[in-house]
Amino acid sequence: MGRTVTVATCALNQWALDFEGNLERILKSIEIAKCKGARYRLGPELEICGYGCSDHYYESDTLLHSFQVLAKLLESPITQDIICDVGMPVMHRNVRYNCRVIFLNRKILLIRPKMALANTGNYREMRWFTPWSRPRHVEEYFPPRMIQNITTQESVPFGDAVLATLDTCIGTEICEELWIPTSPHIEMGIDGVEIFANSSASHHVLGKAHTRVELVNSATAKNGGIYLLANQKGCDGDRLYYDGCAMISMNGSTIAQGLQFSLDDVEVLVATLDLEDVRSYRAEISSRNLEASKVTPYGRIKVHFALSCSDDIRTPTSEPVQWKYHSLAEEISLGPACWLWDYLRRSKQGGFLLPLSGGVDSSATACIVYSMCHQVCCAVDSGNQNVLDDVQKLVNDETYIPKQPQEFCGRVLTTCYMASENSSQETRNRAKSLAEEIGSYHININIDGAVKAIWGIFNAVTGRLPQYQVHGGSARENLALQNVQARIRMVLAYLFAQLSLWSRGMPGGLLVLGSSNVDESLWGYFTKYDCSSADINPIGGISKTDLKSFIQYCTENFHITSLGSVVSAPPTAELEPLKKGHVAQTDEEDMGMTYSELSVYGKLRKIAKAGPYTMFCKLITMWKEICAPRQVATKVKHFFRMYSVNRHKMTTLTPSYHAANYSPDDNRFDLRPFLYNSAWSWQFRCIDEQVSKVESEELKPKPEDVV
Incomplete structure (x- = not known):
């Protein structure tokens, strides 16, 4: 009887509708798994077509091309003598399912549809797929003729079953099924399934790796077993x-850990494990064994194939490892940088253009690009030929090899300081110093001429010329004058993005980077269609507080000394006149709240599902040491007024890296209206009544004060 089994799981950088590239990466992963002795290979969710096809799932083309790729996989000699578990959409009886197709030696063993669909937050699986709602039920599926011609199977099993090989039993979970209270692995394990395979498309959120790893390890801690997690990456x-983190766990311990952030398109984890360790672990759990004696059994698909190769007791097995987590600042440094690299190489543009103001947000964005350059140089130095090929295509030079991040940054990042008469020398110097340290190609632009030209057009039409408030103008004039500057910067950013490389005799164009943080977006503290309007925004899901931590990390790890003055300076838009050459306008004063407070409001509003009244009720306890109830009420009202007045701006937010679960990203993640009754009359009246009640209670004499 075989004891040791060798299994493989993968993290693949699949791309929606890139059937050619997806096929190549799947085949490469299978080849690597076989070379390492694996007899079973698991891939990520919907890996054939790419997870993010969205409404393309409605198209018959997506189903057709997925089956064409499956046919190539079945025919390939690479897939022989190894059980292959791949993901793709399948239409069964005119119902579309998110499926695993498990095959061996040109025969489909089982098509297992997903039973619990992800349908919250960023996920809309119920829009395109239907969950399989018949546990332990299997029926016939008649594959397309192109598949029948290869497998010679008229029909194949479709439904909820497990695979019984000659030496063990394998059960399937698909992503969300691990996260639900009634995960299939619970009853599968009680029914004797020893290996659980989970194919995922689990995206990165700051700190999420801890939850994912704990879920996987706990899946086998109570019940024993081997758990494989595959994940999408990139x-x-x-x-x-999608941040990878493929892993293999056994009996509650991590056996193999994949990288969370990597520029490798294909990563394969392989482990050799002793099945007797699972059986011994389970033998001591009497409560499990009692449940097993009365469990409703799963249908078993018999597979005349063994995952163990021999009975040689000298075969070494994989030992448990301690999972190494990244700090929050490291995650900010690595995740958005990998996202930018994928976006840049796949869009086939020549680099990025970033309006660099010298403040925390744009400086953090510049540092993320620098981190990307650092990762690219490390990947090339370690022999990653795919990354080098992408670099050479990017810079249009087949001989170029990036050696230093600063030098590569000069090739792919153009920074520009857009000065006006309201700009201070301090911010200009900070932008220049940072650009010099990271190596970006830096330019200075003065926008005053363009701004005055716009004012001139308005004056010619109306005969009126607006003034800043400090010069006697109204609040309306003051805001309009600020907005003109902000919008001119957006126009110039796109002009220079299109023609900057042309002016230097280089091919291609640049992607414009936005740099609005999640807190500013939540409040709406930006001008609609200003330089926050860009192609992509790597920090749009990150709070100001976390960005400051990231800047401190860059100071210490990348030795960028100019960041010290950036993080200590008060955030400012610099859109109003200076006072004696120094900044008079600050963001927090303009907003009427601090960035720290904004983070609290955002988490309560989105994650805790708090409206104005509930937020007030929670904050009078949270802030009882620093604010009286009436002050809390004033703050909450001010936030909701500004949030509702500015909510329309969310419809124009630049597509941002999703890093926070309180992102205000309209339509995709935060499904709220953009036209509100900003008076919130009923809600605020409830708050006022509660304030009066609390204050009256506080005025009553306490029992111990009564003689």
Whole structure:
């Protein structure tokens, strides 16, 4: 009887509708798994077509091309003598399912449809797929003729079953099924399934790796078993970055850990494990064994194939490892940088253009690009030929090899400081110093001429010339004058993005980077269609507080000394006149709240599902040491007024890297209206009544004060 089994799981950088590239990466992963002795290979969710196809799932083309890729896989000699578990959409009886197709030696063993669909937050699986709602039920599926011609199978099993090989039993979970309270692995394990295979498309959120790893390890801690997690990695064509973290766990311990952030398109984890360790672990759990004696059994698909190759007791097995987590600042440095690299190489543009103001947000964005350059240089230095090929295509030079991040940054990042009469020398110097340290190609632009030209057009039409508030103008005039500057910067950013490389005799164009943080977006503290309007925004899901931590990390790890003055300076838009040459306008004063407060509001509004009244009720307890109830009420009202007045701006947000679960990203993640009754009359009245009640309670004499 075989004891040791060798299994493989993968993290693949698949791309929606890139059937050619997806096929190549799947085949490469299978080849690597076989070379390492694996007899079973698991891939990520919907790996054949790419997870992020969205409404393309409605198209028959997507189903057709997925089956064409499956046919290539079945025919390939690479897939022989190894059980291959791949993901693709399948139409069964005119119902579309998210499926695993498991095959061996040109025969489909089982098509297992997903039973619990992800349908919250960023996920809309119920829009395109139907969950399989018949546990332990299997029926016949008649594959397309192109598949029948290869497999010679008129029909194949379709439904909820497990595979019984000659030496063990394998069960399937698909992504969300691990996260639900009634995960299939629970009853599968009780029914004797020893290996659980989970194919995922789990995106990165700051700190999420801890939850994912704990879920996988806990899946086998109570019940024993081997758990394989495969995951998508990279930018699948949208705002999300899938962060890999493929892993293998046994009996509650991590056996193999994949990289969370990597520029490798194909990563394969292989482990050799002793099945007797699972059986011994389970033998001591009497409560499990009692449940097993009365469990409803799963249908078993018999597979005349063994995952163990021999009975040689000298075969070494994989030992448990301690999972190494990244700090939050490291995640910010690595995740958005990998996302930018995927976006850049796949868009086939020549680099990025970033309006660099010298403030925290744009400086953090510049540092993320620098981190990308650092990762690219490390990948090339370690022999990653795919990354080098992409670099050479990017710079249009087949002989170029990036050696230093600063030098490569000069090739792919153009920074520009857009000065006006309201700009200070301090911010100009900070932008220049940072650009010099990271090596970006830096230019200075003065926008005053363009701004005055716009004012001149308005004056010629109306005969009126607006003034800043400090010069006697109204609030309306003051805001309009600020907005003109902000919007001119957007126009110039796109002009220089299109023609900057042309002016230097180089091919291609540049992607414009935005740099609005999640807190500013939540409040709406930006001008609609200003330089926050860009092609992509790597920090749009990151709070100001976390960005400051990231800048501190860059100071220490990348030795960028100019960041010290950036993080200590008060955030400012610099759109109003200076006072004696120094900044008079600050963001927090303009907003009427701090960035720290904004983070709290955002988490309560989105994650805690708090409206104005509930937010007030929670904050009078959270802030009881620093604010009286009436002050809390004033703050909450001010936030909701500004949020509702500016919510329309969310419809124009630049596509941003999703890093925070309180992102205000309109339509994709935060499904709220953009036209509100900003008076919130009923809600605010409830708050006022509660304030009066609390204050009256506080005025009553306490029992111990009564004689």
